Amino acid sequence: MVIGGTTPLMLAGCEDRLSALHPAGPAAALIATLWWVMLAGAAAILVLVLVLLALAFRRGGGPSAGDSRGEAVWIKGLGLGFTMTVLAALTAWGLWIGERLLPRPGPGVVAVEAQGRQWAWRFTYPDAPGRVTEGALHIPAGRPVDVRITSADVIHSFWVPRLAGKLDAIPGHVNVLRIQAWAPGEYAGLGAEFNGPGYRRHHFTVVAHDAAAWDAFLAGETP
Amino acid sequence: MTDKPRLTALRLHKALHPIWKNDPGWKGRFTTVNNNDIGTMFILGATGMFLAGGILAMLIRAQLASPRSVFMGPEVYNQIFTMHGTIMMFLFAIPFFEALTVFLLPGMLGTRDLAFPRLSSYGFWCYMIGATIMILALVAGVAPDGGWFMYPPLSSSAFSPGINTDIWLLGISFIEISAIGAAVEVVVTVLRYRAVGMTLDRLPIFAWYMLVVAVMILTAFPPMILGSLILELERAFDMPFFQAEHGGDSLLWQHLFWLFGHPEVYIIFLPAAGVISMILPVMARTTLLGYGWVVAAAISLAVLSFGLWVHHMFTTGIPHMGLAFFSAVSTLVAVPTGVQIFAWIGTLWKGRPELHLPMLWILGFFVTFVMGGLTGVMVAMVPFDWQAHDTYFVVAHLHYVLIGGYVFPMIAAVYYWLPVLTGRKRFFRMGEVAFWLVMAGFHGTFLLLHWAGLLGMRRRIDSIEAGSGWEGINLLASISGFVLAIGFALVILDVAVNAFVAVRGRRNPWNAGTLEWATPIPGPAYNVASIPVVASRYPLHDNPGLPVQIARGEGFLGNPVRNRRETLAVSVARAEPEFIAVFPQNSIIPFAMAVVTSVMFMAPVWKWYGLMLASALGVTALAMCWAWQGGSRRDEGLLDAGRGVSLPPHTEVPCPPGWWGSLFLLLADGVLFGSLLFGYAFLWTVAPNWPPPAILEPGGLGPVLAAGGVVLACAGIRLADRAIRKAGVPWIRLGASLAGLAALGAAAWTVFGGTTHDAHAYDATLWVIAGYVVFHAGVAGLMVLFLMARIRAGYVSARRFGDARVVRLWIDYAALTAILGLGAAWLPGWLA
Incomplete structure (x- = not known):
């Protein structure tokens, strides 16, 4: 079903092409950092926890502290x-990262x-009215891109693991995802919400161009 | 002299046994209402479903073992994984702990059965028949294939035209009757049927957990039942609840589903936590550290679990500040979980832990569940979830939580309570081998799948691709998966072998302190020969002679002179004796009603609406027979309850057990109604293509009928209640109440006239609201007619007015929902 100039075949052999932990853009990089810290x-x-658990068995029958002291240490402490x-620290950090990933207007x-x-x-x-590509999304490298995601039938999800997290395509709604690629190249994308028998093959590719190639694309010179 | 207590006990057993025993032979299996029998059958049924779900899991792992597998095509594979999730969640996890509860709870509370024995039977048969239908659908190749959370529009008729989805929606709704029924029973049993002196702070901790879980079931399942109902209405009659072009929104389904689906995770975890809180202190020869804290943690977990459903929807485009709230709640829920974990470890420190087999499984729980909890906190972080969502990271996480947090503790529970279940102590030592196989197999299967998810392996893909970087992980997972399966099979085999051939064990082998160990093992049908009096959380530790005293009839109701099934109801907080509840005899009605109910639910799959209506009438008739069986035609006055106390029978108290049961059933019903109003508001504010092109004109007739109906119905039943208590004959007043209900129904009916059901999601929603009001006015009207017949037949008197109170409750509910529902339906027209 994949139409267009590129197919995932070109990327086969590269085992990290779908890896969220091999970021190729700022959003995926921030999230990868969050993961390693977590x-x-x-x-x-x-x-x-396991050490505390093991020590409970090692102690044997020593004199046990009273319940109130136990409650203070184990439950309150x-x-x-x-x-x-x-959790408070982690949630605050997660929130801060989430804020930085939002599609805010900018130059x-x-x-x-x-x-x-x-x-x-x-x-x-929108920058090249009438231009339609199937199976390949063209973007400029090094610039923030807002993808306005919709669905023609059931729910799907737009996911380019090396660039950013995923966002759903929901009938009747438009969701905006900010992606950015550091360097020109091709990045594998996936439909990431189960959508029936053809789900496994619901692929696409993101093609990131350098400035000149992007201008050429908008002008209609490349596929 | 030493023989004397035994003789007394034997005589009492011989008196009680004929009263409580089953019908002989095969028939007894179908007519039994006894919690021990139903609990046993329920445990066997749920274990069978665990095997079925496990076989599907093996098929999944076989398919994913190597790249580009041609073992199954996507059409089959999609049914397999959908049914794996559906079976494990709905047909194994929830029923298994319900089964255990049905079996154990009366013994723990020191009472003779659950509050509504026939409801236990009905729930069990609904489950068994529904589960059989789901398995047959799978065998026939028409099983649901849209994933266990059934997102529309994929599950709408346009994209899933077959009957697969209908079987899921109707079959699961049918099976949920057993969950709701069990929940009502557990709540009323824990609140009203306990040993005397077992105040709320002396409840066995498992009973506390189950009380919390039961209330959660009553509040979490209704949104899902509503979702299934309206999705089925959309599929059958084209009412566009989820179609964006007609004002519907597929996100409404996700909200309703996860409003159920996330609390459900805690509904599954909390019984396991309750089991651990019971077993772990016994294994450590001590008492639970921080009982009050643990109860508080369970309650706050329950409350918080209703505030985090959106964390399943982090990728649906909800504004980030909204997500932040749900992210915070999702992490907050880890706090009460942490409190429980540390309370348990502290309990181990406080005591002297011994490594018996149940303890081994609890250690397996700690290792696995803590890891699952930690990955749970990770996916509660919104940005991380954007990457991990719908990948094998989530698959691995949920298996760590569900298998580690639920299955392992349940196996601990089976081994721990095996003496109660079978009367035997463990003899063969296969259990330890099985444990290590399961541990190795489990972590081998799922640990590295987290990693595969982060490398881009989506859940639900029907095969893996060469060169993806996940082949090695998947091969290891598949091999380990089979080791895991062998381990689980050995556990089941070990339990089965021990159940049948091990030696008879002594009572209370673990030296536990709670009452389920006070009865002879396995327990007799009446559970306790008399209702004990307790003074602490661990009555057997206070008084090792208690089992003998119970058996000799030294507690309450230890002298069965009235030759009927009686147990004691106590006051809610202080557990003082309040009345004598008379339990029903063996009955085929619950089984028959389950069969007819299954026809009512499954007929619409093939659009046989005539058959559906006929079986609905059948269910109504059977329900009336059921209700007719209780009660008494004469005033009995105060009866001797033993220990010098006289109490009235349940027929002569203002709020009989049926009133309490109705109250909690209406709680669930009210949540369903609330979810409906939530859906209405959600569509109005969030869905595309609103406001609707045409808005209902309230007119004058409908509102006048509604207002008059509410006044007449509520006043009529109140005046009738007063008349009954003064030994008057309330025909006219009941007639007025009936007329009021008819007016309410007619008022709601006007909504159908002013709207077209398939024009817009607005119209469709109004139809459901109006239908809900009509239905409840109808139910209350039938109850009034039933009450009239009961009065005529002599079941009601100035002392026996409990029936009228039950009817009053249902009338008040119908009136309240009419005011709210019709008000909401007319409001836009009034404002316009």
């Missing part, structure tokens, strides 16, 4: 104090339109 923190907390502190923002359907993607360009 992974380290989660590992530390897991070790803490660890259960409430520790978890709330960690040099390019708008494109993506419409999902069973089982293809169709892209249009």
